[in-house]
Amino acid sequence: MKKGEIRLFDIFITFFEVSLFTIGGGYAMVPVLAKRLEKKGWMDKNGFYDLLARSQSIPGPVAFNLSLMIGKEIRGFFGGFVGTVGVIIPPFFAIILIGALLSKFSNSSIVIGFLKGAYGAILGLIGGVLYKMMRTRKWNYFEIMMMVIGTFLIVMRSDYVIVIFLFVIIGVYFGDKKWRY
Secondary structure (H helix, E strand, O other): OOHHHOOHHHHHHHHHHHHHHOOOOHHHHHHHHHHHHHHHOOOOHHHHHHHHHHHHOOOOOHHHHHHHHHHHHHHHHHHHHHHHHHHHHHHHHHHHHHHHHHHHHOOOHHHHHHHHHHHHHHHHHHHHHHHHHHHHOOOOHHHHHHHHHHHHHHHHOOOHHHHHHHHHHHHHHHOOOOOOO
């Protein structure tokens, strides 16, 4: 299916369903969304993880950024718009509903057990995403050096925002240049 032939409603429904049925936020949605888009033939894994990496470099929630970028890639501006609307609606109403219910049942051992189990599952999903990103990425010496130095600086400094900002600037300036060693 060509990108221009994909209906806006289909983009909306895809993001709406993934957002509705995944618990844990943006990173928990990543593996589900990657499989869904690949199965529909809208995007391959490499294209998806490339957009994921780019969506992480801009401020904001990863689910919002990713839905905007994927929707835009598939159908332009309006694809990005309906993708973000589809991904935002379920958590918006879920937060309202859960907020009302959680205050009533916050001391329940069942609720506490569910939240602890969901936390473990979310950590596993995020670990899986990290593994797939590391595996599918073609690393060069510059990127490896940036990752090692950046990780070291973030561990050594408590103010990680400055380190991330500095490395974004370095990555933007030097990222497109070919590094051959």
